[in-house]
Amino acid sequence: MTHTLHRQGTVENLKDDYVVFTMSAKKVNAKGSAVKIKRFFEILEKHNAVNYGDMKTGNSFNSSRDEIYKNIKDTSIVHFVVTEKREVAAILNELAEAHLGTSVVVSGLIDDTEWACKKAGLKMHTVEFSGGIYGRLDTLPEKEVLELTTMCGHGMVAANLVRDMVRKIKKGKKSLEDAAQELARPCQCGVFNPKRAEKLLRKMV
Amino acid sequence: MLIDSQTCKGCGNCVPYCPMEAIIFHEKDSAKGVMPYAEIDSNECVECFACLRADVCPTDSIREEELKWPRVLRRAFSDPLYVHKGTDIPGRGTEEMKTNDVTGRFREGFIGVGVELGRPGIGTRLSEAEKLTKRFVAMGIELEPQNPLTQLIANKKTGELRQEVIQEKVLSAIVEAKVPIERAQELFRAIKLVAKELNTVFSLDLICKVQKDGRIPLIEEINKAGLYISANGKVNVGLGRPRYKE
Numbered sequence: 001m002t003h004t005l006h007r008q009g010t011v012e013n014l015k016d017d018y019v020v021f022t023m024s025a026k027k028v029n030a031k032g033s034a035v036k037i038k039r040f041f042e043i044l045e046k047h048n049a050v051n052y053g054d055m056k057t058g059n060s061f062n063s064s065r066d067e068i069y070k071n072i073k074d075t076s077i078v079h080f081v082v083t084e085k086r087e088v089a090a091i092l093n094e095l096a097e098a099h100l101g102t103s104v105v106v107s108g109l110i111d112d113t114e115w116a117c118k119k120a121g122l123k124m125h126t127v128e129f130s131g132g133i134y135g136r137l138d139t140l141p142e143k144e145v146l147e148l149t150t151m152c153g154h155g156m157v158a159a160n161l162v163r164d165m166v167r168k169i170k171k172g173k174k175s176l177e178d179a180a181q182e183l184a185r186p187c188q189c190g191v192f193n194p195k196r197a198e199k200l201l202r203k204m205v
Numbered sequence: 206m207l208i209d210s211q212t213c214k215g216c217g218n219c220v221p222y223c224p225m226e227a228i229i230f231h232e233k234d235s236a237k238g239v240m241p242y243a244e245i246d247s248n249e250c251v252e253c254f255a256c257l258r259a260d261v262c263p264t265d266s267i268r269e270e271e272l273k274w275p276r277v278l279r280r281a282f283s284d285p286l287y288v289h290k291g292t293d294i295p296g297r298g299t300e301e302m303k304t305n306d307v308t309g310r311f312r313e314g315f316i317g318v319g320v321e322l323g324r325p326g327i328g329t330r331l332s333e334a335e336k337l338t339k340r341f342v343a344m345g346i347e348l349e350p351q352n353p354l355t356q357l358i359a360n361k362k363t364g365e366l367r368q369e370v371i372q373e374k375v376l377s378a379i380v381e382a383k384v385p386i387e388r389a390q391e392l393f394r395a396i397k398l399v400a401k402e403l404n405t406v407f408s409l410d411l412i413c414k415v416q417k418d419g420r421i422p423l424i425e426e427i428n429k430a431g432l433y434i435s436a437n438g439k440v441n442v443g444l445g446r447p448r449y450k451e
Binding site: 002003004005006007008009011014017021023024025026027028029055056062075077092095096099100101102103104105106107108109110111113114117120122123124125126127128129130131132133134135136137139140141146149150153154155156157158159160161163164185186188189 | 220221222223224226253255258259283285286288298300301302303304305306307308311317319321323324325326327328376377379396397400403404405406407408409410411412413414415419421423424427432433434435436437438439440441442443444445446447
């Protein structure tokens with residue numbers, strides 16, 4: 001699934017939102033790839049990630065680092081979320097030197113990703129855009145809520161949970177940081193960006 | 206999924222965690238002597254397990270049920286931890302462009318399209334997805350064989366799904382296809398038409414291999430069709446090996 005695509009937002013508020021992940025191809029290079037994916041994890045964990053995870057185990061807010069790392073399998077998809085394009089460039093540079101051989105995908109602003117690729121001496125191979133949302137648009141939650149819920153492409157972050165967190169922040173029952181982390185918990189893959197969520201929640205309260 | 210009415214204390218903690226708003230909260234009714242409690246609307250529940258995994262029930266009253274065919278499809282298309290037998294990967298789709306550097310699934314001269322029905326966060330009956338599969342099949346467009354939804358097609362000549370599954374509600378279901386770029390406009394027109402017939406939403410995925418000179422031909426086609434194109438997206442950076450050679 002395109003679980004990191006369709007993150008709603010403005011160019012300005014997407015500037016601190018990049019997901020870098022790796023996976024092997026079932027019919028090509030999956031066999032024995034767990035070791036490479038673990039190496040990817042070891043490289044990425046040094047790069048100031050604000051969340052990470054593998055959907056087979058969980059994310060950094062509902063599982064421990066060791067649980068996630070130990071459970072990595074050949075068919076795992078391991079994700080890290082970082083907040084700066086310079087960090088993406090540094091990551092890609094290190095991954096290119098590591099020659100792991102599993103596929104690597106960056107999800108974020110395309111222009112910034114292209115910049116990061118060039119910095120690392122890489123060329124974009126394949127791109128995927130969001131072509132927008134169609135159909136019964138009248139059933140969608142408000143735009144501000146969508147900017148938060150769409151950070152989990154599997155739809156695990158409920159619109160009502162966002163509204164509940166906003167209510168709790170306003171009543172002083174939750175801090176912005178705690179609310180953002182509560183929203184990050186259901187996103188099993190660890191692709192929800194809690195730092196961006198804090199900024200978006202601040203505008204809503 | 207169900208909530209045990211005997212043990213539920215009616216705290217309401219679970220209610221906001223349901224992406225489908227399928228947990229109904231019943232207020233205390235003193236006249237009838239009814240205490241507050243939460244109940245899952247099984248018709249709207251997509252078996253995504255978000256409520257159970259939220260781990261917010263103080264009495265462990267949220268319980269997993271044994272899911273039989275065809276209800277088990279709800280979980281298959283909604284719980285990201287469920288692994289489809291056909292794809293061997295968790296989630297509702299395929300590897301699509303994520304491994305394109307080694308699989309060559311999307312080559313120069315082709316574009317990939319994913320119509321993600323029910324996304325973002327609205328959900329869909331599989332009957333809505335059938336409107337797309339029928340339209341694409343009628344146009345002679347080949348649907349991605351690895352996709353879990355494609356595997357539910359009963360009639361390959363019409364794109365009709367198995368009748369027993371079409372009323373099942375899921376968080377999202379993806380119709381995946383690939384066409385020569387010359388057919389892009391025809392495909393986009395068809396997608397816009399189906400959008401008007403749907404009783405849900407869909408998010409549109411558009412995929413293209415970057416040419417050797419750095420051009421992305423898909424962008425011209427999107428602009429020509431007057432479609433929205435996001436500033437953000439996904440980029441396969443070409444580190445997979447062995448690299449697929451055209």
